[in-house]
Amino acid sequence: MTTLPLPVDLPEAAVNANAQVVLAKRYLMKGPDGSPLEDVRGLFWRVAAAIAAEEAKYGNSPFAPEDLARRFYDLMVGMRFLPNSPTLMNAGTPLGQLAACFVLPVGDSMEEIFDAVKFAALIHKSGGGTGFSFSRLRPKKARVGSTGGVASGPVSFMRIFNTATEQVKQGGTRRGANMGILRVDHPDILEFITCKERENELQNFNISVALTERFMQAVEKGEDYDLIDPRDKAVVGRQSAADVFSLLVRKAWESGDPGIVFIDRINRDNPTPALGEIESTNPCGEQPLLPYEACNLGSVNLAVFHDPAAPDGIDWAGLTETVHLAVRFLDNVIDASRYPLDQITDMVQANRKIGLGLMGFADLLYLLHIPYDSTEALKLAERIMDTIQGESKSASKALAAERGPFPAYPDSIFGKRNLGPYRNATTTTIAPTGTLSIIAGCSSGIEPLFALAFSRHVMDGEKLVEANVHFVNAMKEAGAYSDSLMEEVTRKGSIAHIGMLPDALREVFVTAMDIEPVWHLKMQAAFQKYTDNAVSKTVNLPNDATQDDIREIYRLAYELGCKGVTVYRDGCKAGQVLCTGDGA
Ligand code: CDP
Incomplete structure (x- = not known):
């Protein structure tokens, strides 16, 4: 106190x-x-x-x-x-729980699964978000020794976590957020990749597939890869890496889910491998953690x-x-x-x-008049x-x-390696800052602005209207400001197509949708280079982007050293949190 x-x-x-x-x-x-x-x-x-x-x-x-x-x-x-x-x-x-990010282990037994459900509920109640890897669970239809029955598999257990989350509003202030991860070599991976394809399914989960180096190499070479039973590490099947990769890309194109994480790369940067292997990240993906770790x-x-x-x-x-x-x-x-x-x-x-x-x-960048999509x-x-x-x-x-x-x-x-000693195993992470940026009145994380002026739905249908102050100031300085122009900007979100404005303004005051997807990714990679943990970033794609565009983004993310990627194709999901007049 x-x-x-x-x-x-x-x-x-x-x-x-x-x-x-x-x-x-x-x-x-x-x-x-x-x-x-x-x-x-x-x-x-x-x-x-x-x-x-x-x-x-x-x-x-x-x-x-x-x-x-x-x-x-x-x-x-x-x-x-x-x-x-x-x-x-x-x-x-008196509550005193101060961390946003947790990862909980999910072991392959009823006790361990339901322990994790309970622990997640306690964490949600305190305002934290939870990440889980479901990779240790035996695949669907595997035998259950104690009953002679068959297992229902990771995805069906995720539904239990999802329902429990629904019932616990986080400390009365935040809705529960979860990350669900499955390794690409888990036998149930196809079911996992498609588990959110029906609307409203697993709504309290972000999902990501943990891609291994082996899998990425198999994609490149057009080879099959092994499916492994997590209990005894036995190879129980093989399938085409390219087919799985294509399915991943297609689902991300359709709905944004699942994202991908490069799990071997994350573990190469694990500062304390002696304490265990990293299996999962927090809900928004920026914080890989060991089981039972918080940050x-x-x-x-x-x-x-x-x-x-x-x-x-x-x-x-x-x-x-x-x-x-x-x-x-x-x-x-x-x-x-x-x-x-x-x-x-x-x-x-x-x-x-x-x-x-x-x-x-x-x-x-707006203040310095540097375009987001530039080498500078x-x-x-x-x-x-x-x-x-x-x-x-x-x-x-x-x-x-x-x-x-x-x-x-x-x-x-x-x-x-005799580096250090340090007080902290990691020091840097780039969070989404969804609410913090509203409190600070600034743009969120490393993201470009979604719109220069927009209406935002927050909490209980309340609406906030905002125009970026640096944009407004620059417009005034350039003598271009007028009420009718601002109305148009609020409707469109962007000034890219307002031809009467000077090029210099249109180049600097870009928004997420004006920026070529590859620049989003290059920016993520630039920040990742100097970040211990990971970087929260969405690669925004226009509605008419193709599956090949996403494939290329994934390939580049791997090449440029990112720890994962989330893509979002405009308009592919109903109920976007942020909306502009025309775009939503
Ligand atoms: O801005 P704020 O501190 O509220 O959070 P953020 O930077 O948008 O999100 C950071 C992390 O907080 C997320 O990755 C989650 O681990 C957690 N979080 C959550 O559990 N529930 C939410 N509704 C929002 C964030």
Whole structure:
């Protein structure tokens, strides 16, 4: 609980009207009658004080708790950095579960399956999302020794998880989110790939197929590959890799599901292989984790670091300082968090993974007048992420000197190669920042804007109308702003086809749909190069994109070192979260 009283001289938070709505509805602590117990300042102070309070137990902290709480407060209200939603909602409250990402093992027995259902329910209740690999489950129709019956297979068990999720609204504030993963060499893989083809099926799941190097090679060579029974690793069949790949592509073309993850690549980057193999990621795919592992995320808002006076328009010193403070913040979150299971507490404490990422990248590009789909933008992406990665590592090293390395360090890849010691097994992850970006009033993650002006459906059918402020300013500066033009932009979302506007504006103010799919992927790869964990990114395709386009994106994702890909073909699924007038 909050240990420091609210100082009277705290600055107000710089939140816009949309952020106010979201914060009031889901983030402010409420009393039994639903009335708020705090205002926005109170929220950020509650979080800052609770996270700073962890400092006291490390006798040699360079910060006094109140001083650090103020620094954390300034970091958040200045919208330079925000921790993931569960931290904002639950820090300093009796619930105290602060991580967004969990992975739970699903073993091949009734006990283990239903344990996982129960554990997932507890995590959803606390605001976290869960990822599972169903690859250990025996295939459909395999014999069940104890009853003499036959097994129903991974997909039918996923439906149980899905139904349980439906019943548990996450802490009353977030709907449960799940990732379901199956290895491509599981005998039930075809059923899995098509398991979401009927509308409303497995709605609380994102699904991804774990592609192995072996499979990718078989696709390239046009060969068959082995299907393996997970229980005894026996080869129980063979099928054409190209056919499976084509089915994957077709389903992704039809509905966006499933995505793919390159599981061997993910395991090559597993920092603690001695603790186990990575089988799954969190729901949105950006955080691969070991079974029973959790991770808290946080994001720097790049738009705030635009500095017109700096030679290249970016306040690098400010960014560096923020990264260092953010790493201390996220490391403290690990200690402040109460996890729903002892196994999770043990695993989290052993690895101390954190995931610092960013949001507001598209805003920064607008401010710098750099088109998203340009080599210059790719170079900037690399430079920014190289900085965040490098500074987060040096911050984690400094924390290790102060507090000791993460306990699993000696057996980790860093320990074995004498790199480090670090305080955290990983430091960087790029999250979607779906809600955080609304709170910060910036573009989400590394995504381009979906539309320059649009209406957004949030919570209970409420509608928020937004126009990008940098776009509006640039239009005004160019003398091109008018109400009728803005109406047209809201209808279309994009200015690509508004011929009366200068080319320079149309090149810079691009939206997701204006950008060639390959640029989406190149951008993902540019950020992945300097990210420990993975990068949340959707490769948007126009409605008339072909299956071959998706095939090419998958091939390129593999070639460019991505850890997975999610594609989305415009209009292929009903009920898009974001919608423009014409497009939806
Ligand atoms: O912006 P916010 O912190 O709310 O979340 P995000 O960056 O959009 O998503 C980060 C992670 O939070 C996801 O990958 C999930 O693991 C989890 N999440 C969830 O469990 N349920 C949701 N409704 C949204 C996110």
